[in-house]
Amino acid sequence: IQLLQETERRPGVLFTVNLKTASGTNLQGARFTDTPGYFMDMSFGKRVYENDHVIHRAFAQGGFYSYQTYIPEHAQNDAFTYGLGYSIILPKLELTGSFGGYIGYLNDGDRPMITRAQAVYKTERKLNFMLQIQQGILQYQYTSIRAGIVWKVPFKLNQGL
Numbered sequence: 821i822q823l824l825q826e827t828e829r830r831p832g833v834l835f836t837v838n839l840k841t842a843s844g845t846n847l848q849g850a851r852f853t854d855t856p857g858y859f860m861d862m863s864f865g866k867r868v869y870e871n872d873h874v875i876h877r878a879f880a881q882g883g884f885y886s887y888q889t890y891i892p893e894h895a896q897n898d899a900f901t902y903g904l905g906y907s908i909i910l911p912k913l914e915l916t917g918s919f920g921g922y923i924g925y926l927n928d929g930d931r932p933m934i935t936r937a938q939a940v941y942k943t944e945r946k947l948n949f950m951l952q953i954q955q956g957i958l959q960y961q962y963t964s965i966r967a968g969i970v971w972k973v974p975f976k977l978n979q980g981l
Contacts, residue, residue, distance in 0.1 A: 855889065859901060877906070889926070
């Protein structure tokens with residue numbers, strides 16, 4: 821839900837509510853967030869610099885995340901989510917760096933942090949190309965590299981809703 825449109829003086833504000841489902845068998849073998857849960861957050865974004873050739877945009881996020889555990893004494897874990905990032909947007913290239921994670925109260929692998937760097941090459945056609953590297957910190961010690969094609973689909977919601 822867009823709460824505020826960005827203006828020259830204030831950031832844009834977005835509120836989201838998300839449900840996460842899990843299915844399958846062997847529930848005893850589930851780990852981390854392979855379980856049902858929900859999260860809600862507020863995101864803030866603001867252009868901090870703009871001219872004819874480049875846009876600099878800062879953004880932040882904070883919220884609440886709750887998910888089921890398989891620990892008999894703690895049926896769920898509640899966590900605070902956070903994130904910060906910065907984008908440089910050029911006519912053909914968008915570069916974004918971000919940092920985020922969540923902090924659960926069990927302190928048993930529930931405090932992962934992730935940093936990401938992403939580049940998107942924009943074409944004149946409907947396809948863009950994306951390359952991302954993600955590095956986990958502390959309780960999430962994994963590195964991943966993603967490459968992909970982003971297909972821009974023209975879609976407008978009915979303004980009368």
